[in-house]
Amino acid sequence: MRPRNLNEVVGQQHLVGPGKIINRMVKAKMLSSMILYGPPGTGKTSIASAIAGSTKYAFRMLNAATDSKKDLQIVAEEAKMSGTVILLLDEIHRLDKTKQDFLLPHLENGHIILIGATTENPYLSINPAIRSRTQIFPVYPLTEKDISLAIDRALADQERGLGKMPLELADNARQQLIRAVNGDLRSALNGLELAAKSTDPAQDGKIHLTLPIIEECVQKKALAADKDGDAHYNVISAFQKSIRGSDVDAALHYLARLIAAGDLPSIARRLTVIAYEDIGLANPPAVQRAITAIQAAEKIGLPEARIPLADTVIELALSPKSNSGIQAIDAALERIDQGSFGEIPNWLKDAHYQGAKKLGHGVDYQYPHDFPQDWVRQQYLPDKIKNDEYYHPKPNGEFEKALGIQYRRLLKAQRQPRS
Structure with missing residues (x-):
């Protein structure tokens, strides 16, 4: 099922979709060497194969760790004869200096045209001499929608897939297959x-692929709750609500369910949302530590990722909570949706062009840094909504307590009648 052209690539549309960088390279026939980095099974080899198929160039695959300089020489000789060869070099971070020095003049x-593939961060693991001669593109774990599309293609394709077999894939088995592979x-x-x-x-002549069969073949057990179509989202919902409700044990239980399902992307997304939505300004250091832990978990992968994830879930559950940030921006967005919010004051408008002064733009603007304590009373909201208040501080953490005091002090000074 390897894609034969860019249109058949599943996922990675930020690179191969219409109007995107690799699509444009192929369309313009202006290919340059590149490095694709990301988790296994996300389409690095497929993109290289599709580029070759779309351009009709010869396509060769080597491994930087196991193939020798002689193998590179064979590819180079072929390139001299045919004009151009696309070389997919897997594990490019393992390229030694001898092979690198041989490759550089050919690049x-x-x-x-070198397409390097790696699961390692190229900015840290790849020699600068190679890095400077390539464009670096990240690839990401495929979404459930991407995996589902690829499964449909494999089941239907009679030439390269399983279309000639009388297969019946049960709905819950399909869901397990999509989710258990973690974007691979x-x-x-x-x-x-x-x-x-x-x-x-079976007796009806069909091959029935059930949940137990798929569990065995991907070596991932579905959680009992996952057999229900809504259960995946129920677990995520319970996970967030348990942290919001400061129940550490419940939060760890739902985290364990998600880890057992191998669903690291969902954990990372949801914990990021929880940190900013539910803890927010009550404890910004905890929010930052959560983001660091999520990045560490994504870098090391499961099963070790469970360690930083557990640490941050415990801290977030026990942290002071505040949702003042989401409430404030939602209140501001609601005002925008109402459509009646007035003109930006002239003194705040852009004045970095000729003629701005004639329009009154930027005139009478007071630069706060020219005043004591770097503040001066000045209207910033449009006249129609000049008294709007969106932020309502909560007293649940020392940081937001201090923000609240400062907010009310500035608001009072801003609205004080002029003498």
Whole structure:
């Protein structure tokens, strides 16, 4: 099911979609060497194959760790004869100096278009000499929608997929296959193929792929709750509400369910939202530590990721809470939705162009840093809504207590009648 052109690539539309960088390179026939980095099974090899298929250039695959300089020389000789070869070099972070020195002149003259693939951060792991001659593009775990699309294609394709087999994939088995692989399409297709080819037809002549079969073939058990279509979102909802409600044990329980399902992307997304929505200004250091823990978890992956995740879940659950930030921005957005908010005051308008002064733009603006304590009373909101208040501080943490005192002090000074 390897894509033969860019249109067949599943996911990574920020790179290969219409109007995006790799799509434009192929369309303009102006390919440059690149490094694709991201988790396994997310389409690095597929993108390289699709580029080759779309451009009709010869396509070769080597591994920087296991293939020798002689293998590179063979590719270079082919490039001299045919004009251009696209070389996918897997594990490019393992490229030693001898191979690197051999490759560099071929990258310079354009005979070899290098597409390096790595799961390591190229800014940290790849030699600057190679890095400076390539464009670096991140690839991301595929979404459930992406995985679902690829499964549909594999089940329907009679030439390269499983379309000739009388398969019946149960809905709950399909959901498990999509979720258990954690954005890794290769694992999903391998599991589906193994299940199809190792299951005997039933009396009706069809091969029924059930939840237990898929669980066995992808080696991930579905949680009991996951057999219900809404259960995945119920677990995530319970996870956030338990942290919001400061119940550490419940929060850890739902975290464990998500970890057991291998759903690191959902954990990372939800914890990021929780940190800012539910803890927010009551404890900004905890929010920052949560983001750091999430980044660490994504970098090291499961199962070790459970350690920083557990630490941050415990801290967030026990932290003071405040949702004043989300309430404030939602109140401001509600005012915008009403459509009646008036003109920006002239003194706040952009004055960095000729003629602005004639329009009154920027005139009478008072630069706060020219005044004591870097503050001066001045109207910033439009006249129609000049008395609007969106932020309502909460006293649940020392940081926001201090913000509240400052907010009320400034508001009082701002609205004091002029003498």
